Amino acid sequence: MSTDKLQSTSWADDVDETIAAPEPQIKTITTPDSDVITTIEVRTLPDGKRVQVTRKFKKVLKKSNVNQAVADRKTWPKFGLEKGKPAGPDRATTTVGENVVLKLSAGNDSAVEEPSEEQLMKERLKSKKIVCRLCKGDHFTTKCPYKSTLGDLDSAQDSTQTPDESNANQGTAAAATSTGKYIPPSQRAGARASGAGPGGPSRDEYPTLRVTNVSEDTHEDDLRELFRRFGRVQRVFIGRDRETRASKGFAFVSFELRSDAEKALEKVNGMGYDNLILSVQWSQPRDK
DNA sequence: AATGAGCGG
Numbered sequence: 170m171s172t173d174k175l176q177s178t179s180w181a182d183d184v185d186e187t188i189a190a191p192e193p194q195i196k197t198i199t200t201p202d203s204d205v206i207t208t209i210e211v212r213t214l215p216d217g218k219r220v221q222v223t224r225k226f227k228k229v230l231k232k233s234n235v236n237q238a239v240a241d242r243k244t245w246p247k248f249g250l251e252k253g254k255p256a257g258p259d260r261a262t263t264t265v266g267e268n269v270v271l272k273l274s275a276g277n278d279s280a281v282e283e284p285s286e287e288q289l290m291k292e293r294l295k296s297k298k299i300v301c302r303l304c305k306g307d308h309f310t311t312k313c314p315y316k317s318t319l320g321d322l323d324s325a326q327d328s329t330q331t332p333d334e335s336n337a338n339q340g341t342a343a344a345a346t347s348t349g350k351y352i353p354p355s356q357r358a359g360a361r362a363s364g365a366g367p368g369g370p371s372r373d374e375y376p377t378l379r380v381t382n383v384s385e386d387t388h389e390d391d392l393r394e395l396f397r398r399f400g401r402v403q404r405v406f407i408g409r410d411r412e413t414r415a416s417k418g419f420a421f422v423s424f425e426l427r428s429d430a431e432k433a434l435e436k437v438n439g440m441g442y443d444n445l446i447l448s449v450q451w452s453q454p455r456d457k
Numbered sequence: 458a459a460t461g462a463g464c465g466g
Contacts, residue, residue, distance in 0.1 A: 299466060309465060381459055406461050419459050453460055 375403045375423040376430040379452040383407070384443040385416045396422050399436065400429025421452055 247254045302310045310316070380392065389405045396402050403425045408417040424430040430451075438449035 302466095311465070377461095379460060408459080408461060411462095417459070419461090421461060448459095450460095455461055 373455065375425060376427040377404075377421050377423040377452040378430055378434055379450050380420045380422055380437070381418065381448045381450075382445045383416065383418050383420050383447065384445050385418065387416065387420075387443060389420075392420055392422055395437070395442070396424075396433050399424070399433035401425045 243256075246252075247256070251259070299307055299309060301308050301313045303313045304315050306313065383392070387407070389407055392405045392407070393402050396405070401424065403423040404421070405423075406421040408419045408421075409415060410417060422430075422433070424433065434449045434451070437447055440447050
């Protein structure tokens with residue numbers, strides 16, 4: 170360890186230097202046979218007093234960058250239930266985490282800053298591939314474009330029930346499955362596919378209108394009431410400020426049938442409502 | 458003028 174190395178590794182010294190101008194003199198004494206390094210520092214305090222600081226450091230013989238005890242432990246033969254198994258983690262039962270090393274450094278050197286916690290998480294998520302359980306695509310299962318068609322297939326495969334149990338459960342909502350897991354009626358084997366039948370719209374695919382110039386005190390229910398005359402309204406959403414929840418003056422109205430949405434668009438676009446004139450367009454599909 | 462929230466893994 171060199172003299173200037175010692176100076177920069179002590180954060181306390183760095184702090185002092187900003188206050189006390191006089192440069193401390195440091196003498197390092199190394200004895201080859203001993204495992205101790207001695208430094209003697211002479212410095213002048215702000216009030217003029219001279220002090221001598223003697224520090225002793227133990228030389229550490231490091232085989233690697235890990236704690237010696239940890240390294241030793243890794244050479245132990247396995248014991249207990251793992252007795253006789255080959256060395257190293259068994260990947261079938263053990264997930265090997267990322268080795269995060271805590272590094273302390275003097276000052277706030279942002280140029281060599283470690284990647285932030287957030288970045289590390291993102292990296293980890295990236296390496297932990299998202300695979301759709303239905304079609305094996307790289308999206309979440311709920312985002313699967315084939316959800317409405319493969320969805321039933323999946324729940325049938327997932328089921329550990331015998332056909333007898335499955336049939337018995339279909340009739341009674343209260344019946345528990347053999348796994349004890351509740352399956353809502355809409356997802357039980359043989360249930361009608363979600364949306365308007367097989368291949369029909371899946372939740373986000375309903376015909377949707379964007380309504381703008383909506384007065385600030387218009388509520389979801391008001392729009393539902395306004396649009397219901399054109400057909401079954403699937404959803405009403407009013408754009409709001411995240412914090413204040415105040416309306417941002419636009420809304421989305423989804424119908425179950427495109428023909429109804431079309432009628433609504435024609436009739437409501439340009440219509441006076443609550444002292445404003447509503448504008449209605451087809452919405453662009455939500456995406457991110 | 459203006460295009461949505463939040464789940465998961």
